[in-house]
Every structure is written in structure tokens, then in C-alpha cells.
Amino acid sequence: MGTRHEVIANALQVRHTEVCARFTNYRLELVNNESSSSQFPETINQTSTPHWNKPEVWLESEIDCLAALAMLARGDRLLETTSNNPDSNQFLLELQKTARDPEERFRLLSTRYRHPLNIGLSSEEAICEHLLERLMVADRACAQQHSIEALYEPDLLLKLNLLAIKSASCNDLRYLDSLNYFYELIPMGWRPKSETAWLLITYLVFYARALEVCSCQIETCA
Amino acid sequence: MSNRNLRVAILAHSFSSAYRIFREIKNGDNVDLSIILSPSPHRSAVPGFSLNLFRVFVGSVLTLNLEGLRMLASGKLILLSKQFDHDTSIARLKELRFDIGLHKAGIIYRARTIAAFRLGILNPHIGLLPEYRGRSVMEWSLLKGDPVGITVFFIDEGIDTGERIVVSEPVDVSSYGSVAEAKGYLFNLDAVFFRKALEAINSGSPFLLNNGMGRRYYVMSNLFTGVVEELLRKKAG
Numbered sequence: 001m002g003t004r005h006e007v008i009a010n011a012l013q014v015r016h017t018e019v020c021a022r023f024t025n026y027r028l029e030l031v032n033n034e035s036s037s038s039q040f041p042e043t044i045n046q047t048s049t050p051h052w053n054k055p056e057v058w059l060e061s062e063i064d065c066l067a068a069l070a071m072l073a074r075g076d077r078l079l080e081t082t083s084n085n086p087d088s089n090q091f092l093l094e095l096q097k098t099a100r101d102p103e104e105r106f107r108l109l110s111t112r113y114r115h116p117l118n119i120g121l122s123s124e125e126a127i128c129e130h131l132l133e134r135l136m137v138a139d140r141a142c143a144q145q146h147s148i149e150a151l152y153e154p155d156l157l158l159k160l161n162l163l164a165i166k167s168a169s170c171n172d173l174r175y176l177d178s179l180n181y182f183y184e185l186i187p188m189g190w191r192p193k194s195e196t197a198w199l200l201i202t203y204l205v206f207y208a209r210a211l212e213v214c215s216c217q218i219e220t221c222a
Numbered sequence: 223m224s225n226r227n228l229r230v231a232i233l234a235h236s237f238s239s240a241y242r243i244f245r246e247i248k249n250g251d252n253v254d255l256s257i258i259l260s261p262s263p264h265r266s267a268v269p270g271f272s273l274n275l276f277r278v279f280v281g282s283v284l285t286l287n288l289e290g291l292r293m294l295a296s297g298k299l300i301l302l303s304k305q306f307d308h309d310t311s312i313a314r315l316k317e318l319r320f321d322i323g324l325h326k327a328g329i330i331y332r333a334r335t336i337a338a339f340r341l342g343i344l345n346p347h348i349g350l351l352p353e354y355r356g357r358s359v360m361e362w363s364l365l366k367g368d369p370v371g372i373t374v375f376f377i378d379e380g381i382d383t384g385e386r387i388v389v390s391e392p393v394d395v396s397s398y399g400s401v402a403e404a405k406g407y408l409f410n411l412d413a414v415f416f417r418k419a420l421e422a423i424n425s426g427s428p429f430l431l432n433n434g435m436g437r438r439y440y441v442m443s444n445l446f447t448g449v450v451e452e453l454l455r456k457k458a459g
Contacts (some may be wrong), residue, residue: 003453003456004365007449007452007453007456008365011446011448011449015445026322107296127223129392129438131320132440133438133440136440136441137440140440140441167301172437173365173366174437174439174440176444177440177442178440180443180444180446181440181441181442181443182446183443184443184444184445212328222365222366222367
């Protein structure tokens with residue numbers, strides 16, 4: 001491994017350790033009130049983060065997006081069937097109209113990605129690019145000019161979850177770095193107040209997974 | 223290209239930043255060079271205008287360099303009372319009939335402002351287009367092991383998507399031991415690269431095509447910036 005790859009891999013390893021520690025802290029605080037979340041493991045490390053295969057075709061799940069995210073983060077396998085891709089161009093147009101309506105964006109995203117692994121399909125590339133831009137331009141600016149609390153929590157957390165899954169299924173470092181950026185931006189003391197606060201925990205699980213995948217594939221990522 | 227001098231205006235918010243570019247280009251062949259200052263968007267228009275006028279006078283006296291005053295008297299230094307995208311500024315820019323604007327103002331221009339220049343507005347971007355669009359592109363190039371460089375291109379309303387690339391060259395930053403030093407070096411090459419771009423236009427060199435196939439990059443995290451810092455430190459030895 002060359003010097004550059006070594007330096008990157010070391011940084012990813014350090015961050016992975018930090019993310020695992022933060023996961024443990026958040027889990028203690030956030031999951032106690034959530035019946036479903038109590039099933040999250042007490043700790044995560046390199047051998048216990050959930051693994052999944054990047055789908056080749058569109059998958060349908062019988063449970064909703066949030067329940068599916070919780071299951072994936074716990075390492076459970078979703079019951080799934082295959083299906084045809086729904087139109088991604090039309091969906092992107094609808095998504096672009098929600099610039100000032102994060103609640104509607106949350107609804108659209110959670111409806112389309114009932115099976116969250118579909119975000120890694122090549123058909124979703126333009127949608128991922130749009131989500132990355134929203135996160136790193138509009139959301140970042142809002143959080144830095146005001147505070148993280150100025151953002152609509154469920155939308156922010158769902159985007160972070162989906163982009164973390166995307167990051168673990170591609171070798172594009174921009175996605176991983178958006179997770180790095182928000183990990184640094186979100187204050188340690190921030191506790192989401194919405195019913196979907198536990199999405200902060202699943203985000204950390206998927207982020208840890210993305211860091212591991214990138215560490216293993218560093219020579220193709222960078 | 224015709225023998226007529228290119229009418230070129232440096233677009234800036236402060237005389238000192240524009241004058242650094244002016245000094246590099248002023249002796250170039252076939253270039254008729256001016257400076258246009260507008261108030262910064264972060265200041266109200268009238269104080270911004272007054273502040274620029276004040277700076278030109280005080281700066282000229284303190285440095286015993288009367289060029290600013292001479293330019294003002296000869297009409298080569300133009301002070302706008304509104305920002306570049308304001309209707310009255312655009313009308314004034316059209317009257318002045320410049321061929322090219324040189325971007326040295328910290329703003330994103332609207333299409334109407336860009337269209338006020340016959341050929342457009344040139345931007346020195348510290349990344350190699352078309353691949354490296356957007357923010358932190360020097361850092362991203364280093365992180366990915368690609369060459370660092372500068373691209374001078376005619377802007378459009380998008381983020382580094384202007385189709386006409388005039389100059390694109392790799393630049394060695396390996397002797398700089400930090401991101402701030404390397405970036406500072408690249409940013410300070412803007413005047414040199416503007417001169418190269420104007421020479422290329424005057425010589426009739428064909429434009430390269432920014433085919434839009436590159437990726438847009440975003441502000442880099444502290445984690446990856448730290449990686450780039452370490453890579454630069456190791457290279458600089």
C-alpha cells in the first residue's frame with residue numbers, strides 16, 4: 001500500500017473508532033425510550049457492523065423505510081422480492097420541487113426507499129447526486145449559519161442514513177466525506193427531539209460500515 | 223483575431239486586489255485594461271462606494287503610487303455605486319462595451335451581468351476542469367493522487383460549468399507543507415494565469431471544451447483535510 005493510501009486508511013481507522021464510541025454513547029441515551037431500538041447491539045466494531053450485498057435489481061420490502069433501516073442497522077435480513085425500477089427521472093423532478101418543503105422530501109424519500117438498499121443501484125445515481133448537493137450546500141449552510149436544530153430533523157437524518165448506505169456501496173469518496181463532514185458538524189451534545197431520533201444511531205452504524213468498506217477498498221476509492 | 227485591442231476590465235470589490243492583477247497585465251500586448259470596483263455584497267452600497275474612493279486616495283498617498291488617481295482621472299478606474307448584478311450596474315457595464323471581465327469579486331454572477339461582456343467573464347479556478355468542479359478542489363486532487371492545477375475559463379451561471387476553457391495547466395505544489403500555503407500559492411497565481419489566458423485569446427488559440435463530465439466537489443471535512451495536510455507535509459519533507 002502506498003503512502004497516500006496508508007495515510008487515508010489510518011485516518012479512516014481512527015474515525016471508525018470514534019464513531020463506534022459515539023454510537024455507544026448515543027445508544028444509551030436515545031434507545032431507552034424506543035422499543036424497537038432496544039434491539040440494537042450495545043456496541044459496534046469492525047466485526048459486528050452489518051454487512052449486505054449491493055443489490056443488482058430493484059428490491060421490494062413489506063415493511064416501511066424506517067423499520068427497514070432499523071432492521072438493516074441491527075444486521076437483520078429484510079424479506080424482499082424483486083421488482084422493476086420505478087421511474088427515477090420523474091422522481092428526481094418531484095424531489096427537486098421540495099427544496100423548501102423538507103417534510104414532503106422526507107415523505108417522498110421514505111416512500112421510494114422502502115427497501116433502503118435500492119439507493120445503491122446505478123439507476124439512483126442522479127438522485128444521490130441531488131441529495132449530496134442538498135446536504136452539502138443548503139443543509140450545511142443552514143446548520144452553519146443558524147444551528148443544526150434549524151433543519152428538519154427527520155429529513156436530515158434520513159438523508160444521512162441513505163447516503164451512508166450509498167457510500168458503502170460505491171467508491172466515490174464524496175459520499176463518505178459528506179458523512180465525515182456532518183459527523184464533525186453535529187454537536188456532540190445534540191439530541192434529536194423527533195420520534196425518529198433513533199435514526200441518528202442507525203446513521204452511525206451505516207457510517208461505520210462505510211468507513212470499513214472504504215478502508216478495505218482504499219486502492220480503488222482513492 | 224483582429225488587431226483591435228481587447229477591452230478588459232478587472233471586476234473587484236477593492237482596489238488593492240484588482241491592482242495586483244492590473245500590474246501583471248498592464249504591459250501586455252493588445253490589451254486595453256481597466257478596473258471596475260463595486261461595493262461588496264456584505265456592505266451597503268453607499269458606504270461601499272465611499273470606502274473604495276477613500277481607499278484609492280489614501281492608498282495612493284501612503285504608497286506614493288499615484289496610479290490609482292491617474293486611472294480614476296483617465297476613466298480607467300470605474301467605481302460602481304451598486305453591486306455588479308444590479309440593473310444600474312449592468313446598464314453601465316453595457317455602455318462601457320468591454321470584451322472580457324476578469325473575476326476578482328467574491329460573488330456568483332447572474333447571466334445578465336455575464337452577457338454585458340462581449341466574450342464573457344474569465345475565472346481562474348484552482349482545479350483542473352472538467353474533472354474538478356466546485357469547492358476544495360485542490361485538496362480533493364491531492365487526496366485522490368491527481369495533478370493540481372489552474373483552469374481559466376469563461377463562466378456561466380453554473381458551478382464551474384462554463385463550456386469555454388482558455389487555459390488549463392498543472393501546477394506543482396509539492397514544496398508547500400500545508401493546505402493554506404499551497405492554496406495561497408495557487409490563489410496568488412491568478413494574475414499570471416489571467417495574463418496567459420489573455421495572451422491565448424489574443425493569439426487565437428482554440429478554446430478547450432468543458433464537457434460537463436466532471437464531478438462537483440464540496441467543502442472537505444476536517445478528517446480528509448487532515449489527510450491532505452499530512453500528505454503535503456510528507457512531500458515537502
